[in-house]
Amino acid sequence: MEITHTKTQMGTSRSPVGISPIDPLQWVKKYADYLYTYAITRINDEEQARDLVQETFLAALEKIKTFEGRSSESTWLTAILKNKIVDIYRKKSSGLLKKSDVSDAEQEQKDFFDPDDGHWNEDFRPKEIGVEEDLLVNDEFSIILQKCMEKLPVLWSAVFAMKHMDDDATENICEVLKITPANFWVIIHRAKLNLRACLQKNWI
Template sequence: METNTAAGSEKNAAQPEHWVDRYADYLFRFAITRVRDADTAQDLVQETFLSALENVSGFEGRSTEATWLTAILKNKIIDWYRKQSSGLANKTESLEPVNSDDYFEADGHWKNEHRPKAFGLASDAVTGKEFTQVLQRCMQKLPPLWFAVFNLKHMEDETSENICRNLRITPANFWVIMHRSKLNLRACLQKNWL
């Protein structure tokens, strides 16, 4: 009986010597879609491996190595957003500003010319992949703070409270950023996808 337990724990034991070969590409792809910069993504993956190596004794084998390393990377990304948050508010990129008054009547209803249109998404893999590429290009146009807020909310499934705390923004600012991000993404998608 003890042999099986020992064999089971060996099977779930971390194997740091294989991490780079097995997980570096996956972790890099995960990071690059969230931080938009290859150098930063590489740094975060390296920090993930270092942190995991320092805490390898904490790996209990209750999940796969990939899941464990991804969780560490998610925390590194959130930490990176937190460190960047003070500078993000001041950075701007070229983005056509979207004014909600352009989209809505005084009573809050959509103006006819800006009423949402169906995207006509097909279920085939090619169309889905093309749409994802257009969406990613549109997201790249968001200012850094907007991207961080939108990404944390919709890709990382972070709570609004955590995002506000981590990025040091008020709940009102959070909802304004989300609203403006969605309007800009919608405008970009309608321009580039429809």
């Protein structure tokens, strides 16, 4: 039987065996909360996260013909959303904004080490803050971590999230965020120094 994917079938059509079906009428019910959560854990802005969910659905509708069923519907939608998030990272971390928030953060950690020998300065030395296994499941501690992540320069938190939350390949992160590998390592290091210091300051 010849299966034709005409526009009139959209929304109710079932694709051939072995290929994931696609059903936009179920999207909101099945994926809206998931996509919203995905967005908000990466950009920390409710309003923007809502907009992104909407944009994702609309973009998906436009691209519906190119959906080949190789991935599941949810993977496909998540990939569209992820591209949009990366666009935001890129926009936010370019231009004027970038310069001021990065230099503030750099200023903050200038005091961490002695400029001559690279030793920890007394006031900024890491101290024991508790038993790791307990902290890991402590909700309050996790909220502080999220707040500390929000305080990072956008580019730094983008690099941190893509690497440590999404496990993206380093080359891929450099490419989409337009940074050099050397820059990547500097950011990974600096983001962690600031995050850790922020946790210690706000937890103890």
